[in-house]
Amino acid sequence: MDAFYASVEQRDEPQLRGKPVIVGWPGERSVVCAASYEARKFGVHSAMPSSRAKRLCPDGIFIAPNFEKYGAVSKQIRAIFERHTPLVEPLSLDEAYLDVTQELTGIPTATETAEKIRREIRLEDRIRLAKA
Secondary structure (H helix, E strand, C coil): CCCHHHHHHHHHCHHHCCCCEEEECCCCCCEEEEECHHHHCCCCCCCCEHHHHHHHCCCCEEECCCHHHHHHHHHHHHHHHHHHCCCEEEEECCEEEECCCCCCCCCCCHHHHHHHHHHHHHHHHHHHHHHC
């Protein structure tokens, strides 16, 4: 889930959509946790020193990470994964391996499964936002 933390922030704060969002603290001794696609155009990426990110993208919007929120979203996404396979190996909040050799819903290929999962995540995200 590329740019996960930044995407969650943009999802929750519509005014951030389309803007260069940098999740992390803007201090000299801090690093970038995630960068939106808009910030990446300036060369900003995760694990980069925040001071360098600020030089590369002076208009970047720094947001302090909210790992509790990201964990909750990650858990919701994992539930979607598990509809398709019980063989999910999480690596972090925004990464996991899925073995879809025996996909539970009958989708015949891994590519089609990935596309279906992507659609389900987007749909359920829209439903959650509409209820909020």
